[in-house]
Amino acid sequence: MHSVCLLIAALSIGLERPDVEYQVFQFPANQIPRIDGDADDWSIVPESYTIGTKELRETVIGLGDKHDPDNLDVQVNVGWVKGLNRLYFLYEAQDNYWDFARGDLHNDIFEIVVDGDLSGGPLIRQMHPNPKLRDKLDTHFQFHGVHAQNYHIFTPAEGKDWAMVWGAQPWIKDLPYANAACKYNFKHGESGKLVLEFFVTPFDYAPPNPARSVPSKLVEDKKIGLSWAVLDYDDEQAERYSGFWNLSHKTTMYGNASDLVAFRLMPLEKRFRKPVEADWSFQVINRVNRDVAFRDRSYGDITSWRWEFGDGTSSTERHPTHHYKKPGEFIVTLHVEGPKGKAKLAKIWDVTLP
Incomplete structure (x- = not known):
């Protein structure tokens, strides 16, 4: 199994957008965000940490790349706490049409991919380095999501789990490894604002059996691979989303950790010391x-x-x-x-x- 991880690392080609590096805000130990869908805990985070829609690009051919804030506007903040191997997220989105009536993947989605140790390379079986193994179900359990993880987070999730983990380790979306809460006051098909608060645990090694897992160790000044995409559905009858806005500026960020973006775990700011x-x-x-x-x-x-x-x-x-x-x-x-x-x-x- 470890030989697979070494193979992946050997295939790593670095991160996308090498000219940018985003920052992960360090929360003081006595101000850890409470996962309740309330953004007040994040008021201490400087505006410079916020990543908005203007940083995203529509990279799916045929969908266009014109940012219309009246259609969709999002902002994201990422945080961490020294001593906890968790990444905290605040996702705030204003959408003119929220789609969440169905029980399948046809749902407005905030999709994140995390590579805690910058191992790089493909992370889904459909992109396995050996084409002969891509259709093998065993590849799903031995490879898919093992060295980097993909979360499809439903915004909002009504009548279904808060996220789909695209891999063989669905346990990573449950406590104590993850938790989520959101607030909104709109119905399916309406416009409005959604506030989503959650944390996830990155893993260097995440097999189907959690007892064998190896969480990524988060320390000050460490650089990790991270990116996200916003899948925007504007028509309940259409099978395809109308937008795939992603931070990587490369569509394949969903399945290749080398297409992620650099994020640095920042030290505690002086005002807290x-x-x-x-x-x-x-x-x-x-x-x-x-x-x-x-x-x-x-x-x-x-x-x-x-x-x-x-x-x-x-x-x-x-x-x-x-x-x-x-x-x-x-x-x-x-x-x-x-x-x-x-x-x-x-x-x-x-x-x-x-």
Whole structure:
């Protein structure tokens, strides 16, 4: 199975629109968006993060590429929270005709594709690198949506699940991996505004069995592949959508992760931080000898560090390695100081040695 992922990575040709890079806003840990369809949680996100319809292109031949905001106008914001491997979305759309009367794919849709580790390459069986495997049902389970994921999100979803996962892992659209809520006050065929709020979990490896899955690790400054398309139906009787507006500017973004767009996971903005914040981590590098490596992870302009290791000894190194002579449960404290202030952080018994 891993050889398949390596093959996909080898076939990666990079991302579409190399001249642009969008930003994913980092929410503070105490302001995580609540999935309730209310956009108030997103009021802290600067307007510069918003991606509107003007960034999209109609790439399906015959549908035209003239943006008419009176027909359809959307704006999207994407966020993340440090320590959670989730991407949060706020989708706001004004449409002159909302189509959602049927129980099949004939529905206004917000379609997103996520490639959390930039592995690139095709992600649906119809685009498998080996044409002989494209019609094999086994390919669906071994390949489709495994290294990058496609979500067809129904806007709105009445009488059916909120999304269709195009792949062999429908479990990724359920809690704890995803959740969604939306608000609207229109009926089928009417005009109006829809607010959709949801989160998804990107996966480096998402097989049919969730126990074997590997979520993508989201960290500051990481670049991921992401794109979306808006499928707009304006006629209940027409079998084909009247619009396929996509951020990639390439139609095949729906099934090839190399056709996605670059998004960068941004650091927490300064207005949410104190001038100086103490933080640190540790790793036991030799349990028998009780050797522990400490790493400063503090924030701000810091000029001095003082570690208290909890055994009566200390250090002024930034990243010290300490040998504990005796076993025990230790309270380790890091004191930091700089021109704009000082701070400390103690962790109680995190460091416990035999």
